[in-house]
Amino acid sequence: MDVATLLSFGPRGWGDEIAWGVVVTVTLALATLPLGLLVGFFIALGKQSEEKSLRLAANIYTTIFRGLPELLTLFLVFYGAQIGIQQFVRLFSPGTTVEINAFVAGMIALGAVFSSFASEVLLSAFRAIPRGQYEGGYAIGLSHFQTMRLIILPQLVRIALPGLSNLWLILIKDTALVSVIGLSDIIRQTGVAARVTKEAFLFFGVACLLYLALAILSSVALGAIDRWAGKEGVGR
Amino acid sequence: MNTAAAPAASVEMPPPPARRWTRDRVLGLVLMAVWGALALGLASFLFNAWRPDLFERYAPRYLSGLGITLTLVGVSILIGAVLSVPIALMRMSKNRFAAAFAYGYVYFFRGTPLLAQTFLIYYGLGSFRPQLDAIGLWTFFREAWYCAVLAFSLNTAAYQAEILRGAIQSVPKGQWEGAASLGLHRFQTFWKIILPQALIVALRPYGNEIILMIKGSAIVAIITVYDLMGETRRAYSRTFDFQTYLWAAIIYLAIVETLRNAVDWVERRITRHLKR
Amino acid sequence: MFRMTRFTLAVSAAVLAAGIAQAQDKLRIGTEGAYPPFNNLTADGKLEGFDIDIANALCEEMEVECEFVTQEWDGIIPALQAERFDAIIASMSITDERKEQVDFTEKYYNTPPAIAVPKDSDLTDVTPEALAGKAIGVQGSTTHSNFAEAKYDESDIRLYPTADEYKLDLENGRVDAVMDDVTVLSEWIATDSGACCKILGTLTPDPEIHGEGAGIAIRKGEDELREKFNDAIQAIRENGKYKEINDKYFDFDAYGG
Numbered sequence: 001m002d003v004a005t006l007l008s009f010g011p012r013g014w015g016d017e018i019a020w021g022v023v024v025t026v027t028l029a030l031a032t033l034p035l036g037l038l039v040g041f042f043i044a045l046g047k048q049s050e051e052k053s054l055r056l057a058a059n060i061y062t063t064i065f066r067g068l069p070e071l072l073t074l075f076l077v078f079y080g081a082q083i084g085i086q087q088f089v090r091l092f093s094p095g096t097t098v099e100i101n102a103f104v105a106g107m108i109a110l111g112a113v114f115s116s117f118a119s120e121v122l123l124s125a126f127r128a129i130p131r132g133q134y135e136g137g138y139a140i141g142l143s144h145f146q147t148m149r150l151i152i153l154p155q156l157v158r159i160a161l162p163g164l165s166n167l168w169l170i171l172i173k174d175t176a177l178v179s180v181i182g183l184s185d186i187i188r189q190t191g192v193a194a195r196v197t198k199e200a201f202l203f204f205g206v207a208c209l210l211y212l213a214l215a216i217l218s219s220v221a222l223g224a225i226d227r228w229a230g231k232e233g234v235g236r
Numbered sequence: 237m238n239t240a241a242a243p244a245a246s247v248e249m250p251p252p253p254a255r256r257w258t259r260d261r262v263l264g265l266v267l268m269a270v271w272g273a274l275a276l277g278l279a280s281f282l283f284n285a286w287r288p289d290l291f292e293r294y295a296p297r298y299l300s301g302l303g304i305t306l307t308l309v310g311v312s313i314l315i316g317a318v319l320s321v322p323i324a325l326m327r328m329s330k331n332r333f334a335a336a337f338a339y340g341y342v343y344f345f346r347g348t349p350l351l352a353q354t355f356l357i358y359y360g361l362g363s364f365r366p367q368l369d370a371i372g373l374w375t376f377f378r379e380a381w382y383c384a385v386l387a388f389s390l391n392t393a394a395y396q397a398e399i400l401r402g403a404i405q406s407v408p409k410g411q412w413e414g415a416a417s418l419g420l421h422r423f424q425t426f427w428k429i430i431l432p433q434a435l436i437v438a439l440r441p442y443g444n445e446i447i448l449m450i451k452g453s454a455i456v457a458i459i460t461v462y463d464l465m466g467e468t469r470r471a472y473s474r475t476f477d478f479q480t481y482l483w484a485a486i487i488y489l490a491i492v493e494t495l496r497n498a499v500d501w502v503e504r505r506i507t508r509h510l511k512r
Numbered sequence: 513m514f515r516m517t518r519f520t521l522a523v524s525a526a527v528l529a530a531g532i533a534q535a536q537d538k539l540r541i542g543t544e545g546a547y548p549p550f551n552n553l554t555a556d557g558k559l560e561g562f563d564i565d566i567a568n569a570l571c572e573e574m575e576v577e578c579e580f581v582t583q584e585w586d587g588i589i590p591a592l593q594a595e596r597f598d599a600i601i602a603s604m605s606i607t608d609e610r611k612e613q614v615d616f617t618e619k620y621y622n623t624p625p626a627i628a629v630p631k632d633s634d635l636t637d638v639t640p641e642a643l644a645g646k647a648i649g650v651q652g653s654t655t656h657s658n659f660a661e662a663k664y665d666e667s668d669i670r671l672y673p674t675a676d677e678y679k680l681d682l683e684n685g686r687v688d689a690v691m692d693d694v695t696v697l698s699e700w701i702a703t704d705s706g707a708c709c710k711i712l713g714t715l716t717p718d719p720e721i722h723g724e725g726a727g728i729a730i731r732k733g734e735d736e737l738r739e740k741f742n743d744a745i746q747a748i749r750e751n752g753k754y755k756e757i758n759d760k761y762f763d764f765d766a767y768g769g
Contacts, residue, residue, distance in 0.1 A: 011556045054264030060271050067492035068485055069454035071465060075481055079587065082594040099596060176349035182584045187352060192553060194359060195676035198705050201360035208348040208356055215347035362684040378686050460670045473586055473653035476613050
């Protein structure tokens with residue numbers, strides 16, 4: 001079969017399966033991002049807390065999820081958390097089954113990894129904001145929460161954006177690992193096609209190009225966001 | 237307020253403020269309790285699940301897997317370091333083609349997952365066996381080990397080239413000019429003045445790259461190289477005992493933390509002259 | 513910003529809720545989808561094969577609605593225990609090692625293992641002595657990999673995640689021989705992609721390692737489900753349904769003696 005047929009969207013081609021794989025990869029990355037950012041934000045808050053135990057707890061979190069191979073984290077969540085949660089739920093209502101599917105397992109595992117790196121980026125961004133900004137906020141009568149929201153967060157986003165952009169690009173690549181637990185992402189779909197058709201170079205080449213395309217698209221989008229955030233700063 | 241108003245004959249140290257039960261403190265203690273409970277649970281699980289026969293059978297395998305992981309990472313990092321020098325130089329070169337080539341190389345290897353690159357080299361090039369046979373390269377590509385080393389080296393070369401470039405460019409231009417005005421040759425300048433300063437900047441990124449490679453190498457089991465992760469999965473598939481994964485997690489964490497602390501220590505030592 | 517956080521929080525909660533869904537009344541059957549002719553995926557992503565047809569026939573016999581879940585082979589038993597599905601119909605051999613983890617029905621087929629080599633191979637014998645020093649490809653976590661590691665300890669055993677991958681590597685010459693079920697290997701050799709290779713010979717199964725054939729795995733203690741499956745296997749053997757499926761794939765009775 002020629003390349004055009006192999007990559008076509010018909011029943012004999014693999015184009016539609018691979019396109020679905022792209023959708024799964026992108027959905028997973030997009031679903032992980034808010035989870036990772038939110039958790040990362042709270043971990044960063046914990047790390048710069050004045051309370052020692054809170055700092056320690058946050059540091060343990062990042063040590064674990066930065067140190068474990070992403071693949072291992074994925075297995076621990078996929079197999080371990082499933083069994084653990086199952087037993088936990090059984091305590092309260094025997095007979096119910098709870099299922100963490102491959103997608104959710106991927107989201108939790110990648111989210112944990114993303115958040116531990118994001119907390120570092122956010123922490124250094126926090127430190128880059130002078131104390132005077134907080135004091136200024138309190139001085140004009142804003143509450144702690146308002147100061148955070150109106151004064152600190154907008155600056156935080158701007159300072160942390162390059163670091164977070166980098167983490168986003170890493171996240172897209174890390175989604176490739178979920179193929180190993182059977183989620184039909186780009187790698188798995190092209191892998192099945194490669195094994196069935198024996199055109200391994202073609203299909204894995206296509207996989208690489210698709211990831212590159214996603215990276216380029218992301219760079220363009222992130223560049224636009226960066227300019228937008230930068231402009232807002234100039235206007236001040 | 238009162239103390240300020242009172243005529244202070246002798247200055248007493250104020251008593252330390254009582255530690256109040258703030259929200260943060262409660263939260264911190266609760267979270268630490270959660271971690272403590274998890275650690276205790278883990279320890280008791282591993283203690284209860286301890287089986288001497290399993291240990292006897294699988295400990296040597298884990299050890300050999302660990303050896304494979306460290307060898308693979310070590311060899312790849314070294315080859316990558318050698319490859320990264322010309323790439324970094326090309327990236328900074330004024331020759332547009334060289335710069336474009338290096339840019340493309342770096343972009344490709346940093347923009348695609350290591351897993352995809354490994355598959356592309358192992359299975360992808362595997363389908364060109366007749367051609368590779370004809371030029372005598374098949375004996376190399378036949379072995380999964382060499383394919384893994386090649387994929388990892390090419391990958392880390394791209395990252396290391398960027399680290400090197402960033403570090404060299406972080407050295408102020410004045411250093412070059414100063415050396416030139418002293419009559420030093422360009423090569424001498426690079427070797428004696430620029431590189432030592434660049435390496436200080438590059439130390440931490442290099443350390444991170446090694447850590448990334450150790451974590452990333454866990455994927456080689458998929459192409460039949462039995463590293464630590466591969467041995468773990470094999471042990472799990474024979475015993476279905478979850479502790480196999482937990483032991484692997486402990487080993488990986490131990491290596492990564494040791495490395496991180498080692499990098500910190502080295503960095504503290506070589507930047508002593510910069511401390512005021 | 514905080515409005516956005518609240519929104520993302522709601523979205524993530526929704527996704528989580530969707531993921532942690534309660535199991536339905538359907539009987540969920542786990543299979544691998546990479547083991548032709550027993551279970552594999554077609555180009556349009558559908559499952560086909562002997563296991564799939566048998567499973568459908570059994571479900572029809574038991575009058576339950578079934579749905580298939582594909583799962584990587586390595587994790588198929590943990591996934592059953594974690595209740596991702598209720599039964600494994602994936603050519604799983606009934607072995608003592610696995611019986612410690614799951615319960616099995618009676619066998620639904622039993623075929624011997626075999627060794628395949630490239631057509632131009634100079635190997636003539638399937639004994640461990642003849643294959644000493646050679647690289648043997650085999651799918652990991654299978655009875656075949658256990659057998660190879662136990663009996664062919666002089667050979668270089670390479671474990672692959674799926675059968676498709678050792679086939680690629682036998683064709684490429686990365687391994688000198690592969691070991692698997694004879695029906696799997698002969699099915700492959702009959703196709704274009706298997707034209708490179710030939711069956712060197714079948715092996716005498718070791719009952720200790722290979723067990724008594726392929727059965728349906730279910731969670732321990734679910735005797736009712738096991739009996740239902742056993743009755744259904746019996747029924748399709750008797751009403752000709754089994755033979756109909758068998759003849760679609762093989763020219764001999766796969767059920768074995």
